[in-house]
Amino acid sequence: MKKRVFAISAVALASVAVLAGCRSNGAHGSSAAGKAKTDLKVAVITDTGGINDRSFNQSAWEGLQAWGKENNLTKGSGFTYYQSNSASDYTTNFNTATSAGYKLQFGIGYSLEQAIEQAANSNPNTDYTIIDSAPTKPIKNLAAATFADEQSAYLAGVAAAKATKTDKIGFIGGMQGDVITAFQVGFQQGVASVNPKIKVDVQYAQSFTDAAKGKTIAHAMYGAGEDVVYQCAGGVGTGAFNEAKAQNQSRTEADKVWLIGVDQDQKYLGNYTSKDGKKSNFVLVSTIKEVGKVVRDISDKTKDNKFPGGTITNYDLSNGGVDLGLDNVTPAIKSAVEQAKADIISGKIKVSATSFTQPQ
Numbered sequence: 001m002k003k004r005v006f007a008i009s010a011v012a013l014a015s016v017a018v019l020a021g022c023r024s025n026g027a028h029g030s031s032a033a034g035k036a037k038t039d040l041k042v043a044v045i046t047d048t049g050g051i052n053d054r055s056f057n058q059s060a061w062e063g064l065q066a067w068g069k070e071n072n073l074t075k076g077s078g079f080t081y082y083q084s085n086s087a088s089d090y091t092t093n094f095n096t097a098t099s100a101g102y103k104l105q106f107g108i109g110y111s112l113e114q115a116i117e118q119a120a121n122s123n124p125n126t127d128y129t130i131i132d133s134a135p136t137k138p139i140k141n142l143a144a145a146t147f148a149d150e151q152s153a154y155l156a157g158v159a160a161a162k163a164t165k166t167d168k169i170g171f172i173g174g175m176q177g178d179v180i181t182a183f184q185v186g187f188q189q190g191v192a193s194v195n196p197k198i199k200v201d202v203q204y205a206q207s208f209t210d211a212a213k214g215k216t217i218a219h220a221m222y223g224a225g226e227d228v229v230y231q232c233a234g235g236v237g238t239g240a241f242n243e244a245k246a247q248n249q250s251r252t253e254a255d256k257v258w259l260i261g262v263d264q265d266q267k268y269l270g271n272y273t274s275k276d277g278k279k280s281n282f283v284l285v286s287t288i289k290e291v292g293k294v295v296r297d298i299s300d301k302t303k304d305n306k307f308p309g310g311t312i313t314n315y316d317l318s319n320g321g322v323d324l325g326l327d328n329v330t331p332a333i334k335s336a337v338e339q340a341k342a343d344i345i346s347g348k349i350k351v352s353a354t355s356f357t358q359p360q
Helices: 056-070 089-099 110-122 149-163 178-194 211-223 236-249 291-303 331-346
Strands: 042-045 079-082 104-108 127-131 142-147 169-173 200-204 228-232 258-263 271-273 279-281 283-289 312-315 322-325
Touching: 042 056, 042 089, 042 291, 056 079, 056 104, 056 291, 079 089, 089 104, 089 110, 104 110, 104 291, 110 127, 110 142, 127 291, 142 291, 149 178, 149 228, 149 258, 149 283, 149 322, 149 331, 169 178, 169 211, 169 236, 178 200, 178 228, 178 331, 200 211, 211 228, 211 236, 228 236, 236 258, 236 271, 291 312
Parallel strands: 042 079, 042 104, 104 127, 127 142, 142 312, 169 200, 169 228, 228 258, 258 283
Antiparallel strands: 271 279, 283 322
16 A cells, blocks of 8 residues: 555445446447436546456446446446556546546556556646555645555455464465555464464465466465465456366365455355365455445545545545455354454554564
């Protein structure tokens, strides 16, 4: 998580429903029912993970689709997305969205920080929001949303340490940086809080798109006896899911291995039939980052002429911006997670986003 903060506000997020994502660019598509409730046009600019990453970008797009439906807007004229296939697409996509009249634009991911700052400075009459990052200095038409990912990752660490039978746990990261470091060290702290003797095997793919690399790393981890693996790697995580499914299909249910989801509740990706013919699911828990809710929240504020330009809004456990999906936990694990969550919110447990020292 970026630590350059010029103003922080915390907001409560209402519980919302989301719609399923789709693959096409928003230039064509569904029509709205009824009269539009706003003339605000909103666009999402993805990072290279793509709109169907089953994670960060998809959550943002689902949130925008839900907001569009609420306001009787049409995809392609009232709201849309622009997919970035490489970093060179970021500036082009912001420029294209601006030319098309999208007055609120979301940059999804810290990798878009430079491009969105340039866009905001060049287009003072358009509002921008960067997700998972913070500008180097305040810009009046640029808002920022950061997440306490270390808090939800801590809870995942508690669950992993309680669930492991081998006392061997893995972590797969995408590209190294502040955001993924927060996931990593939060997870390590949670594991250590349950059993300080467990050392988490940390490996990075140095990519957010190389699914084959994710499968290779997960294969090695499961082969080394690591029976719980947490993937925080965007599209790389697709490979980890494929490997977890292959592993479990070749094992008996008693010998199953677990995978931990990220950014949205990924339980729906974990169904399989074991070697002994039992239908089951291998997603232990999922750390949830409510990117879709943030998109809806800021879109509503902007519609009401309350765009939070020049500020950073921090989303954490206390305001519902991050959470843990208790997908396949036992009652004992659920109880441990709920206690840890209460202790983090109360301040009894303080989770670092930057560093972890393995207990001796």
